[in-house]
Amino acid sequence: MLIATLLPLLSRYSLGFDLVTGPDDTVTLTVIPRKPEGTTHKLEAGETRPISITATAQEIDAELARGANGALGQLIASRRNLADQxxxxxxxxxxxxxxxxxxAKAKPAPAAPKTTPASNAAKVAVPASPPADAKPEEPASLW
Structure with missing residues (x-):
């Protein structure tokens, strides 16, 4: 029953299992999805998060017997949908x-538009020669 329930995950991942007994006859089953051999893409953190079930052995067997309708089956289906997306x-x-x-290969790079700095700036009249009344020892007056 376990393998049949996990077949959807096995189609995409390599799976590791961990079984640990706990107090009061409880068992923790942990299913660890791993990157399968030969794949090139990197798995996302959500894809590789372990799935753990802690219950008595009979409860885990009963849950696995529910197949796709059980909690584990629904979780696996949700993970499969996530992996598809x-x-x-x-x-x-x-x-x-x-x-x-x-x-980018097909389209040539556009030529940069030519702009001249003088065309963008305001033109200021600059006299070519000093005023007629200018004296060499005095600065020119603005008034």
């Missing part, structure tokens, strides 16, 4: 990156 977003981001790179 992440894969779609990764693919969309990769497609957008490729499209932008192709567009």
């Amino acid at each position: 992440l894969a779609e977003q990764r693919q969309a981001a990769e497609d957008a990156r490729k499209a932008a790179a192709d567009a």
Whole structure:
């Protein structure tokens, strides 16, 4: 029953298991999703978060017997939907990156518009020669 319940996760991840006994005949089952061999993408933190169930052995068996309708089955289905969404977003981001790179290669870089500093600044009349009444030993008057 355990393996049948975990098959949706096994299609995307390598799984590790940890079983620990506790007080009062309780058992903690921890399922640890890992990156499968041969994959290139990095797993997100939410994808690799361990799933833990603590209950008696009979309660865990009963929960696993519920299959997809049980809490573990619903959690696995939610994680699978999350993984599908992440894969779609990764693919969309990769497609957008490729499209932008192709567009940049196809379009030549626009030439920078030529602007002259004099055309943007206000023109000030500067006399070419000093006034006729200017004396070399005195500064020119503004009035």
